[in-house]
Amino acid sequence: MTRPDTDTMNAPFPDAAALEATLLDTVDKFLDRDVRPHVLALEHSDTWPAEIVERMKELGLFGAIIPEEYGGLGLGASTYARIVERISAVWMSLSGIFNSHLIMAAAVLRFGTEDQKRTWLPRFASGEIRGGLALTEPNCGTDLQAIRTTARRDGDDYVVNGTKIWISNGIHGSCFALLVKTDSEASPRHRGMSLFLAEKGPGFTASRKLEKLGYKGIDSAELVFENYRIPADRLIGLEEGRGLSHALGGLELGRINVAARGVGIARAALEDAVRYAQQRETFGQPIAQHQAIQIKLADMVTRVEAARLLVEQAARAYDAGERCDMEAGMAKLFASEAAVENSMEAMRIHGAYGYSKEMHVERYYRDAPLLAIGEGTNELQRIIIARQLLERNPA
């Protein structure tokens, strides 16, 4: 094992446990050296972290779950989730830069033809081509079957028209898994939906960057398609009418990722709160000695541990190839709410300082609510969980 001394994640490893330990150690070093010192400045200027992204390419993060035969690291969801937790505990925005990119890659990996895999995955893995997932439209997010973007066959191409919104990496990315209607009259509606790999070019532009409460640094954009011609061989799986299931198939991993981000934020909020509660004194003793604060800390650490266990359970099921929409949904629901609650409690424990832009706590508080919305809102997660529960327990 030569890796403990290495700076990149691309060396050979003797076994899975050693590989994971080394990867996590490498990620920790990257975070301490290349990220932590710059977070406050990048966050508050809402700057896209170009140098950090270059480092993430070197580390292999853009190929984290892409198999080695296609140039990636070939990590399972469990290891991937641990990496995401660590990164999100320092700056959650970074996880968005490679996660939606990897959901796009996962769609090609699971549903693409061998030709498509060989063409696209190595370039995704190296970070040469980066991008994400373009599903949401101005009129719909949860009800994706209501999308209005169309792709009409014309010779060897399709012609795409429509608008996507809230697309992560929309400005700095160049390629997106794009959900369209190839048959607007189909019934049921999903039979008329298809998923393409769309690269920016004539007719496909990022029209504007969207301003947000949090999740700074990473770009969220509106994408506009005006008579955009896309070659027919960019249709994932070369089969029309499978787009919704192809898009949703990647969301299990996406939900595990969002849940891991929740654990990261909930843990960071806890760690900051514990540190501060031991330093700050009122009435002659550290506030950590007041029972009212101890109760908050107890609830916070319990949420972190429970959320992490749910993430591990979902990731294990995913890695075993089992159906895990219920497990991923429970992990996403619980961990994102844990992040929301812990960030609020950390702010209360910090008093006025928690409200200061000089502290990280106010960022956790702004970032956490996104986790309750993205990759399927928590309302939708509850519906998915309940349906699965009932399906697994027939009357």
Ligand SMILES: Cc1cc2nc3c(=O)[nH]c(=O)nc-3n(C[C@H](O)[C@H](O)[C@H](O)COP(=O)(O)OP(=O)(O)OC[C@H]3O[C@@H](n4cnc5c(N)ncnc54)[C@H](O)[C@@H]3O)c2cc1C
């Ligand atoms: C920062 C950010 C980044 C994003 N990145 C991406 C991206 O990269 N790619 C992408 O495609 N999208 C992205 N999104 C969009 C995100 O996936 C959607 O916002 C989300 O799916 C919800 O859709 P919506 O906003 O249209 O809400 P709506 O679907 O309009 O829902 C509004 C409310 O109604 C509730 N609701 C809807 N239907 C039901 C129901 N049947 N039962 C009960 N309640 C219901 C919802 O839970 C929600 O509370 C991003 C969003 C944000 C904020």
